[in-house]
Amino acid sequence: MRETMSETMPAADAKCAAPPMYAFRCEACGEIHYPRHYVCKTCGSQDFDEVVLDGACLLETWTRVFNLPEGYMKPSLCFGMVRFPNGLVVAGQLDVEEPRIGMELQTSVGVIKEGIGQDNYGFIFIENNMKE
Amino acid sequence: MRSVGIVGIGHTKFGKSRVSYTDMACEAALQALKDAGVTPLPGHGIDQVLLATMGASMINHQSGAASAIVDTLNLRPAMAETVENGPASGASAIKLGYSMIASGLADTVLVIGAEMMRKVSGWEGTDFVATMLHPEAEYPYGMTLPALAGMFTRLIMGKYGLTSKDLALLSVKNHSNAMHNPCAHIRMVPDLEAITADEDIETVNPLVADPLRLYDVCPVSDGAAAVLLCAMDVADRFEKKAIRVAGIGQATDTHAVAEREVPTDLLAVRMAAQRAYEMSGLLPTDIDVAELHDAFLILEIVESEEVGFFKRGEGHLALREGKTQIGGEIPINTSGGLKAKGHPLGATGVSQTVEIVRQLRGEAEGRQVEGARNGLVVNFGGFGNNVVALILSKDA
Numbered sequence: 001m002r003e004t005m006s007e008t009m010p011a012a013d014a015k016c017a018a019p020p021m022y023a024f025r026c027e028a029c030g031e032i033h034y035p036r037h038y039v040c041k042t043c044g045s046q047d048f049d050e051v052v053l054d055g056a057c058l059l060e061t062w063t064r065v066f067n068l069p070e071g072y073m074k075p076s077l078c079f080g081m082v083r084f085p086n087g088l089v090v091a092g093q094l095d096v097e098e099p100r101i102g103m104e105l106q107t108s109v110g111v112i113k114e115g116i117g118q119d120n121y122g123f124i125f126i127e128n129n130m131k132e
Numbered sequence: 133m134r135s136v137g138i139v140g141i142g143h144t145k146f147g148k149s150r151v152s153y154t155d156m157a158c159e160a161a162l163q164a165l166k167d168a169g170v171t172p173l174p175g176h177g178i179d180q181v182l183l184a185t186m187g188a189s190m191i192n193h194q195s196g197a198a199s200a201i202v203d204t205l206n207l208r209p210a211m212a213e214t215v216e217n218g219p220a221s222g223a224s225a226i227k228l229g230y231s232m233i234a235s236g237l238a239d240t241v242l243v244i245g246a247e248m249m250r251k252v253s254g255w256e257g258t259d260f261v262a263t264m265l266h267p268e269a270e271y272p273y274g275m276t277l278p279a280l281a282g283m284f285t286r287l288i289m290g291k292y293g294l295t296s297k298d299l300a301l302l303s304v305k306n307h308s309n310a311m312h313n314p315c316a317h318i319r320m321v322p323d324l325e326a327i328t329a330d331e332d333i334e335t336v337n338p339l340v341a342d343p344l345r346l347y348d349v350c351p352v353s354d355g356a357a358a359v360l361l362c363a364m365d366v367a368d369r370f371e372k373k374a375i376r377v378a379g380i381g382q383a384t385d386t387h388a389v390a391e392r393e394v395p396t397d398l399l400a401v402r403m404a405a406q407r408a409y410e411m412s413g414l415l416p417t418d419i420d421v422a423e424l425h426d427a428f429l430i431l432e433i434v435e436s437e438e439v440g441f442f443k444r445g446e447g448h449l450a451l452r453e454g455k456t457q458i459g460g461e462i463p464i465n466t467s468g469g470l471k472a473k474g475h476p477l478g479a480t481g482v483s484q485t486v487e488i489v490r491q492l493r494g495e496a497e498g499r500q501v502e503g504a505r506n507g508l509v510v511n512f513g514g515f516g517n518n519v520v521a522l523i524l525s526k527d528a
């Protein structure tokens with residue numbers, strides 16, 4: 001069973017080929033997990049629903065890193081941790097000019113690392129232009 | 133359960149090694165054996181060798197490296213294993229050696245920590261270290277340990293008022309301590325004004341992971357350290373008086389850092405230290421000297437709070453008041469810490485233990501904490517997802 005967690009539109013647009021990102025909700029007690037665990041941290045149940053993780057979120061903290069690992073052909077990359085309305089905190093890449101703690105962001109899914117044959121997709125948090 | 137002590141220590145000069153991985157590990161091992169008065173001849177009496185390393189397989193292309201080292205030292209037929217627990221491999225290996233002796237499976241265990249990271253390019257090395265991050269939620273994003281430390285530092289600054297200047301002050305403290313440690317990688321004290329001045333800061337002390345700058349993070353080092361553990365009931369076989377392993381604690385935390393309930397807490401540090409205090413019957417106020425895992429300087433501050441030396445949010449205030457320098461209330465990282473002594477991952481926990489043994493023996497020349505009787509080691513794996521704490525005591 002899959003359902004969307006937010007009322008806002010997914011910010012997919014040009015990245016519509018990107019697969020959705022899921023959180024994992026315990027079928028027994030409703031606790032939401034990200035990343036995936038096999039056992040619920042609250043009740044110990046092993047049955048989970050996938051729920052799409054998208055929409056608006058708030059920036060909790062961020063950094064810009066200047067020494068990247070092998071495979072990232074960029075001088076620097078920005079990362080952030082964001083909080084979703086359901087309380088879940090998730091880390092991802094940040095595509096924001098001037099990050100500020102507490103700013104509202106929009107979730108997008110994009111290529112986080114180019115691969116041979118297959119790219120890696122994941123969260124890229126962007127400025128929320130739909131706000132006004 | 134048998135009591136366990138340390139009767140021999142060895143430590144190479146950290147930095148860029150000019151010898152092979154095996155040579156470097158053997159150098160530390162031989163120093164520890166010599167220090168204990170053991171000659172590695174047939175009948176040497178070493179029952180077990182544990183080699184702590186994170187990257188011997190990945191970086192140096194040596195798997196099962198403990199076997200090679202036992203053979204090179206002609207310590208056959210001693211039992212041998214390689215222990216990997218990320219940057220906490222060293223203290224983990226000491227914990228396992230302790231367990232073997234306490235259980236009666238061995239009387240003597242030689243623990244060697246050795247890491248040679250300067251063999252590969254900076255970006256290969258960065259990728260290698262990043263492999264300890266969460267394999268789905270962190271690593272594929274290009275996140276690194278400095279990335280997690282940068283985000284963590286920003287949270288601590290916002291919550292407790294710690295500033296970049298505090299980190300610079302800490303950098304100067306640890307580099308100053310390293311000036312008295314001949315084994316330290318970097319023996320140079322940065323100028324506080326120069327590394328904090330707005331003018332030209334991006335040249336002198338550039339950003340690594342905003343807000344962390346060059347002088348806030350440890351260098352990449354090669355190095356090895358070794359300790360010889362033995363049962364206290366056979367300790368009189370050795371030349372040096374044993375320093376007792378009084379407490380061991382370990383705890384894990386969420387692998388993905390974003391998943392932590394209180395993002396400014398280092399819960400595994402708190403729990404590991406609590407367990408070590410309980411086992412030893414000691415309190416934070418009984419500790420005279422500590423080696424805390426300052427791969428990023430922010431960690432020394434927060435660990436000093438989580439292990440109970442200071443209240444939460446007051447570690448940087450204690451630093452400002454000089455409480456953590458030699459001669460202060462509780463000297464931290466007299467060796468120079470990972471920041472200045474260097475951080476060869478798998479060797480670090482063993483190296484921290486060597487420093488505490490030196491302090492408790494009264495052999496820490498130039499940086500001695502007078503009258504030190506109890507010392508604490510915190511060896512931090514991942515970004516705090518697996519932490520080992522050790523308490524060592526000098527018996528009367």
Ligand SMILES: [Zn+2]
Nearest residue numbers: 026029040043
């Ligand atoms: Zn549940």
